[in-house]
Amino acid sequence: MTPVNALKVYAGLLLLLAVEVLVALFWPQHDSVVMLAAAGQFLLLLVFYLGLYRHQGWVRLFGWLYLFWLLVMLVFILGESATR
Amino acid sequence: MIRSEQRPSEPFVAWAQQREAAQLGMWLFLAGEAMMFGSLILVAWFYRLQHPDGVAEAVAGLHFGLATLNTFTLLTSSLLMTLALTASEQASERRLRHCLMGATLLAALFLACKGLEYSLEYREGLLPGFAADSPLHLPSARLFMNLYFIATALHGVHVLIAVGLGLWLYLGFARGRLQGHQASTRLEMVILYWHLVDGIWVLLFPTLYLVGR
Numbered sequence A: 001m002t003p004v005n006a007l008k009v010y011a012g013l014l015l016l017l018a019v020e021v022l023v024a025l026f027w028p029q030h031d032s033v034v035m036l037a038a039a040g041q042f043l044l045l046l047v048f049y050l051g052l053y054r055h056q057g058w059v060r061l062f063g064w065l066y067l068f069w070l071l072v073m074l075v076f077i078l079g080e081s082a083t084r
Numbered sequence B: 001m002i003r004s005e006q007r008p009s010e011p012f013v014a015w016a017q018q019r020e021a022a023q024l025g026m027w028l029f030l031a032g033e034a035m036m037f038g039s040l041i042l043v044a045w046f047y048r049l050q051h052p053d054g055v056a057e058a059v060a061g062l063h064f065g066l067a068t069l070n071t072f073t074l075l076t077s078s079l080l081m082t083l084a085l086t087a088s089e090q091a092s093e094r095r096l097r098h099c100l101m102g103a104t105l106l107a108a109l110f111l112a113c114k115g116l117e118y119s120l121e122y123r124e125g126l127l128p129g130f131a132a133d134s135p136l137h138l139p140s141a142r143l144f145m146n147l148y149f150i151a152t153a154l155h156g157v158h159v160l161i162a163v164g165l166g167l168w169l170y171l172g173f174a175r176g177r178l179q180g181h182q183a184s185t186r187l188e189m190v191i192l193y194w195h196l197v198d199g200i201w202v203l204l205f206p207t208l209y210l211v212g213r
Helices: A003-026 A031-049 A058-082 B015-050 B052-060 B064-089 B093-123 B139-174 B180-210
Strands: none
Touching: A003 A031, A003 B064, A003 B180, A031 A058, A031 B064, A031 B180, A058 B015, B015 B052, B015 B139, B015 B180, B052 B139, B064 B093, B064 B180, B093 B139, B139 B180
């Protein structure tokens, strides 16, 4: 990854952090927006900083494993909220 | 054991093979870490849904400003680690050392802020086991503080290890002990660990501090 691209990803991470904090402060009822922003940050880290985009084979498999785990968490949380 | 830059460690016959094995081992380790922290995050969410009032009471007492600063610190340290890898690929050793030191100092700052946060919570009687007359009225709020303490302390231990690894790499490069293939493999493995520790915090932060404020 070039330094310019690394800085672009960093800017994206900070933007999502700002979204999280602002929503938590001013629109606290929108919890799902906060968690979606956090999931976005995790994805940015996984794909660009951990380098999932440039790997093949089992490295990519582990990447999918992490994403799947994130999905399990999301489904669980949303499912629990919806059936309450 | 003879360590030579000319040939990889036994039983590997090529550097690429050794690097591949190191990567596989590291990603397996990271998968285990992701599962462990993922389970903790799941427990926190389940608890939030079961006891929203208690969690709201506990979350209101947490110092989320310090936690936000800590998130910013960790994200910046991850950027510096990525730039360190770029510097290594471009054989710019001075920039590599600066990035490593910067990232390590930021991780140490994270730990200092976390220590400050714990000390404030200790004074306020929020930390589990330290106050007989806790200001938290609901039992579920006190139980959530236990979960908060376990999750953040466990993550703090991981950051402490990252600081140690960052210093070890910095000293290795500064003293010229780390060079060539071996250096790039070790750097890459430490960076993988670093980013995962950062990624875990990125999910812990909103789960513990932000949602339900």
